[in-house]
Amino acid sequence: xxxxxxxxxxxxVPTVNPKLVQRVWRAIKELGYxxxxxxxxxxxxxxxxxGLIVSELTNPFFPEIVQVFETIAVRHHYEILLxxxxxxxEQMESSVRRMIERQVEGVAVMTxxxxxxxxEDLKLRQVPLVFVDVGPRRPRVSNLRIDYLSGIRQAVQHVxxxxxxxxxxxxxxxxxxxxxxxxxxxxxxxxEIGRDPDMELIVEGNHTMEGGRLACGHLLAxxxxxxxxxxxxxxxxxxxxxxxxxxxxxxxxxxSVVGFDDIRLAQFMLPPLTTVQxxxxxxxxxxxDALLAEVxxxxxxxxxxxxxxxxxxxxxxxxxxxxxxxxxxxxxxKE
Amino acid sequence: xxxxxxxxxxxxVPTVNPKLVQRVWRAIKELGYxxxxxxxxxxxxxxxxxGLIVSELTNPFFPEIVQVFETIAVRHHYEILLxxxxxxxEQMESSVRRMIERQVEGVAVMTxxxxxxxxEDLKLRQVPLVFVDVGPRRPRVSNLRIDYLSGIRQAVQHVxxxxxxxxxxxxxxxxxxxxxxxxxxxxxxxxEIGRDPDMELIVEGNHTMEGGRLACGHLLAxxxxxxxxxxxxxxxxxxxxxxxxxxxxxxxxxxSVVGFDDIRLAQFMLPPLTTVQxxxxxxxxxxxDALLAEVxxxxxxxxxxxxxxxxxxxxxxxxxxxxxxxxxxxxxxKE
DNA sequence: ATGAAAGCGCTAACAT
DNA sequence: ATGTTAGCGCTTTCAT
Numbered sequence: 159x160x161x162x163x164x165x166x167x168x169x170x171v172p173t174v175n176p177k178l179v180q181r182v183w184r185a186i187k188e189l190g191y192x193x194x195x196x197x198x199x200x201x202x203x204x205x206x207x208x209g210l211i212v213s214e215l216t217n218p219f220f221p222e223i224v225q226v227f228e229t230i231a232v233r234h235h236y237e238i239l240l241x242x243x244x245x246x247x248e249q250m251e252s253s254v255r256r257m258i259e260r261q262v263e264g265v266a267v268m269t270x271x272x273x274x275x276x277x278e279d280l281k282l283r284q285v286p287l288v289f290v291d292v293g294p295r296r297p298r299v300s301n302l303r304i305d306y307l308s309g310i311r312q313a314v315q316h317v318x319x320x321x322x323x324x325x326x327x328x329x330x331x332x333x334x335x336x337x338x339x340x341x342x343x344x345x346x347x348x349x350e351i352g353r354d355p356d357m358e359l360i361v362e363g364n365h366t367m368e369g370g371r372l373a374c375g376h377l378l379a380x381x382x383x384x385x386x387x388x389x390x391x392x393x394x395x396x397x398x399x400x401x402x403x404x405x406x407x408x409x410x411x412x413x414s415v416v417g418f419d420d421i422r423l424a425q426f427m428l429p430p431l432t433t434v435q436x437x438x439x440x441x442x443x444x445x446x447d448a449l450l451a452e453v454x455x456x457x458x459x460x461x462x463x464x465x466x467x468x469x470x471x472x473x474x475x476x477x478x479x480x481x482x483x484x485x486x487x488x489x490x491x492k493e
Numbered sequence: 494x495x496x497x498x499x500x501x502x503x504x505x506v507p508t509v510n511p512k513l514v515q516r517v518w519r520a521i522k523e524l525g526y527x528x529x530x531x532x533x534x535x536x537x538x539x540x541x542x543x544g545l546i547v548s549e550l551t552n553p554f555f556p557e558i559v560q561v562f563e564t565i566a567v568r569h570h571y572e573i574l575l576x577x578x579x580x581x582x583e584q585m586e587s588s589v590r591r592m593i594e595r596q597v598e599g600v601a602v603m604t605x606x607x608x609x610x611x612x613e614d615l616k617l618r619q620v621p622l623v624f625v626d627v628g629p630r631r632p633r634v635s636n637l638r639i640d641y642l643s644g645i646r647q648a649v650q651h652v653x654x655x656x657x658x659x660x661x662x663x664x665x666x667x668x669x670x671x672x673x674x675x676x677x678x679x680x681x682x683x684x685e686i687g688r689d690p691d692m693e694l695i696v697e698g699n700h701t702m703e704g705g706r707l708a709c710g711h712l713l714a715x716x717x718x719x720x721x722x723x724x725x726x727x728x729x730x731x732x733x734x735x736x737x738x739x740x741x742x743x744x745x746x747x748x749s750v751v752g753f754d755d756i757r758l759a760q761f762m763l764p765p766l767t768t769v770q771x772x773x774x775x776x777x778x779x780x781x782d783a784l785l786a787e788v789x790x791x792x793x794x795x796x797x798x799x800x801x802x803x804x805x806x807x808x809x810x811x812x813x814x815x816x817x818x819x820x821x822x823x824x825x826x827k828e
Numbered sequence: 829a830t831g832a833a834a835g836c837g838c839t840a841a842c843a844t
Numbered sequence: 845a846t847g848t849t850a851g852c853g854c855t856t857t858c859a860t
Contacts, residue, residue: 159830159831160830160831160832161831161853161854161855162830162831162832162833162854162855162856163829163830163831165853165854165855165856166829166830166855166856169855173829173830174829174830175829175830178829178830190614190617190618192590192593192594192614193594193853193854194535194594194596194852194853194854195594195595195596196531196532196534196535196540196595196596196852196853196854197531197535197836197852197853197854197855198853198854198855199531199836199854200529200531200532200535200835200836200837200838200852200853200854200855201835201836201853201854201855201856202836202854202855203836205531214560215556215557215559215560215563216556216557216560216757218553218556218757220556221550221551221553221555221556222550222551224550224559224575225549225550225551225577228550228575228576228577229577232576232587232588232591237574237591237595238575239572240559240563240573240575241563241567242560242563242564252567253567255527256567256572258527259527259528259529259530260530260531260572261529261530261531279525279527282525283525367761396761399763400761400763403763403764422551422553423758423761426702426731426735426758426762427761427762427763428734428735428738428762428763429738494847495846495847495848496837496838496839496847497838497839497840497846497847497848497849498845498846498847500838500839500840501839501845501846504839508845508846509845509846510845510846513845513846528837528838529836529837529838531836531837531838532836532837532838532839532852533837533838533839534838534852535836535837535838535839535851535852535853535854536837536838536839536840536851536852537838537839537852538852829860830859830860831858831859831860832857832858832859832860833856833857833858833859834855834856834857834858835854835855835856835857836853836854836855836856837852838851838852839850839851839852840849840850840851841848841849841850841851842847842848842849842850843846843847843848843849844845844846844847844848
């Protein structure tokens with residue numbers, strides 16, 4: 159029996175004698191034989207590896223993305239090559255190089271911000287790519303566009319319905335495209351309900367807890383304080399909660415706060431954080447599907463592909479009716 | 494110029510003419526050439542891949558481990574093959590198979606619990622392995638032993654010094670070796686300070702928030718309630734905090750709580766959680782070093798290797814002096 | 829239905 | 845110092 163026959167048996171080529179197939183499988187069991195993926199990849203030209211680039215695993219936004227991406231990948235007999243760049247262009251470059259060397263069949267760039275020239279090499283090789291929000295429209299690259307407005311609109315209407323009138327927004331860093339999109343969505347949503355945003359109530363954060371804490375301090379020092387604060391991400395909201403804890407301000411009694419992202423942490427906060435969900439599981443799934451579709455597509459679409467991810471409000475316990483305005487409008491309210 | 498020369502130039506074999514080396518590198522730049530790792534691995538017999546098996550990425554204990562392991566791996570020109578098993582033996586088996594097929598040079602099994610027969614295949618192949626707490630002593634397998642006692646002793650002494658007398662402990666699942674080790678450490682530490690543990694105050698949790706919440710409920714229903722609760726892990730402590738929040742019990746004023754693990758979340762809690770740190774970064778580093786040492790060791794040690802990871806108390810704000818006992822002993826204390 | 833042989837991209841041994 | 849050749853483990857023609 160030749161190696162060719164064995165190969166055929168393993169790969170279930172129908173023309174092999176069932177008797178032989180049996181023998182082959184028995185031998186495999188006995189010898190504990192496992193095929194060598196490298197050799198397979200070498201001859202087939204298909205590595206069955208997808209690259210996955212994230213900013214940092216310790217940012218609570220990413221673990222679920224990686225988890226889900228990995229699970230789906232395995233189901234499709236793909237392996238993932240994971241790298242976290244810490245937002246360092248040099249690391250980004252090195253990870254791209256490693257990915258090319260390992261012959262990845264596609265790369266999901268889940269790092270918010272920078273769609274860099276660093277990726278030129280990947281594009282040159284026609285490696286399918288998928289970005290969040292920032293990708294160019296060109297063949298073999300897909301984009302996951304986040305519909306920030308849908309969820310943020312819900313959040314704004316939610317607090318407005320709770321009679322809040324002074325609604326603040328803490329932004330992310332203004333260098334970050336996705337953060338600016340969130341701010342714009344907030345402004346739009348405010349306009350939609352016929353109000354004019356009070357610019358004093360829009361302050362800049364940096365998507366960290368400390369940034370949220372500081373920004374909250376500013377807001378609380380205002381002559382006319384907000385009664386509700388919406389945040390550009392959950393970590394910011396956690397900073398707000400921290401600040402309120404320090405200052406003895408009770409959430410949601412004295413102040414309502416809403417986050418964005420719905421990282422796992424959000425539900426562990428006390429009180430559990432009301433937040434706009436941008437499903438990490440869904441994001442991962444879309445990214446994988448986009449890559450897979452591209453790999454299986456013979457002729458690349460000239461304009462690449464686009465997918466949209468909706469966002470939606472998750473009501474938990476960090477928002478409540480505005481006490482002052484509830485009283486003003488004659489609504490009884492227990493203390 | 495032959496391919497061999499190019500290969501030598503790339504691999505910096507000193508005997509090649511500097512002129513040629515120059516030309517080679519220039520051509521590489523121009524053509525955007527990257528060596529094919531698969532082919533290299535095939536001929537060299539070294540994949541430069543380490544497997545990393547974790548339980549689940551969404552468990553806050555793991556992301557930092559993965560992050561650090563990956564960072565170190567890259568620095569040593571290794572790639573990691575990451576799989577999360579969700580504690581499912583079947584997934585564990587499949588991931589082991591995939592690792593063998595990809596010719597990993599070593600595997601770090603960071604999944605607390607089960608050192609399974611599933612790993613037989615790996616052992617057969619003499620693949621270096623590293624476990625946490627549960628590995629057998631045999632050639633090519635290393636063990637990271639956690640020194641639970643050092644940190645738990647500090648925690649016990651810390652709350653004892655704060656005049657707490659009724660100190661409770663919420664365990665993990667009793668099927669989990671590492672959880673039982675923590676409980677034993679607690680008992681030992683209590684004895685060390687000359688006290689007898691009150692078995693009524695030892696209740697079982699399951700390392701989840703809900704488990705902690707329930708266990709805390711039991712403890713609070715006791716005729717003689719504890720004034721301090723130590724937990725087998727941080728998620729349990731978070732459950733305790735949740736329960737107290739629901740019941741209007743103030744931490745640390747009415748109750749002190751201590752966690753274990755020091756997951757990132759701990760510092761974001763309100764109040765920030767006092768906890769026993771088991772450094773995830775250190776754990777990852779030890780695991781990688783163990784693997785690397787084993788790969789580079791020609792002759793395997795007959796008994797494998799052992800490394801010890803210390804634990805230590807991180808004091809934050811969820812513990813405070815016991816009010817009742819402070820008063821009883823005549824200590825004034827502001828409200 | 830099976831075997832023989834070529835070749836995937838690279839490195840190492842041998843030859844020059 | 846460089847080129848030639850063989851071979852890593854596998855799949856895939858091409859014969860038979």
